[in-house]
Amino acid sequence: MNEKKRDSKMLVATIIMAVLAIALVLIGYYKGEHASGLRHAMIMTMQILPLLVLAFIIAGMAQVLLPHEAIAKWIGNESGMKGIFIGTVAGAFTPGGPYVSMPIVAGLLRSGASMGTMVAYMTGWSLWAFSRLPLEIGILGWRFAFIRMISVLILPPIAGLLAQGISRIIR
Numbered sequence: 001m002n003e004k005k006r007d008s009k010m011l012v013a014t015i016i017m018a019v020l021a022i023a024l025v026l027i028g029y030y031k032g033e034h035a036s037g038l039r040h041a042m043i044m045t046m047q048i049l050p051l052l053v054l055a056f057i058i059a060g061m062a063q064v065l066l067p068h069e070a071i072a073k074w075i076g077n078e079s080g081m082k083g084i085f086i087g088t089v090a091g092a093f094t095p096g097g098p099y100v101s102m103p104i105v106a107g108l109l110r111s112g113a114s115m116g117t118m119v120a121y122m123t124g125w126s127l128w129a130f131s132r133l134p135l136e137i138g139i140l141g142w143r144f145a146f147i148r149m150i151s152v153l154i155l156p157p158i159a160g161l162l163a164q165g166i167s168r169i170i171r
Contacts, residue, residue: 024037025037051099052099052100055100060107062104062107063110066111071111071112072112075108075114075118076112076114077164079114081157083116084116084117084120084156084160084164085157086117087120087156087160088157090124091120091122091123091124091156092124092130104121105122108121115166115167116161116167119163120163123160127156128152
C-alpha cells in the first residue's frame with residue numbers, strides 16, 4: 001500500500017474516532033459524567049502511553065535498522081513456512097495489548113515482511129499469548145489452558161498460509 005493511501009486511511013479513522021469521542025463527551029456532559037469519563041481516559045492514557053511510545057520506537061527502528069535482505073529472507077515473501085513459523089512464535093512471545101503488537105506489525109510490513117508472516121504473528125499473539133498463560137492457568141486451571149492451547153495450536157500457521165495465498169490473489 002502506498003504512503004498516500006495509508007495516510008488517507010489513518011485520517012478517516014482519526015476523524016471517525018474524533019466524532020465518536022466528541023459525541024460521547026457531549027452525552028457525558030448532559031448526564032453530568034464528562035469530568036469523570038475524561039479523568040478515566042487520562043489515567044488510561046498515562047498507563048498505556050509509555051508502552052505505546054516504546055512500541056512505536058521499536059516499529060520505527062525496525063524499519064530503518066533491519067536490512068531489507070534479512071527481512072526478505074526471514075519473514076518476507078521468500079521465507080515461506082519458515083517465516084510463518086517465525087511470525088507465529090514471535091507473536092506468541094510478544095507481551096502487551098494491541099498497542100504493542102500492531103505498531104510492530106505495521107513497521108515490519110513497511111520493511112518488507114510478508115502478509116502471511118504478519119497474519120501468523122497477529123494470530124500467534126492473540127491465540128497462543130504465552131505471557132497470558134500463567135494468569136490463565138491460575139484463574140481457569142491447567143486443564144482448560146492445556147485444552148485451549150492444543151485446540152488452537154495449528155491455527156496461526158494456517159492463518160498465515162491462507163493470508164499468504166489471499167495476498168497473492170488480492171494485490
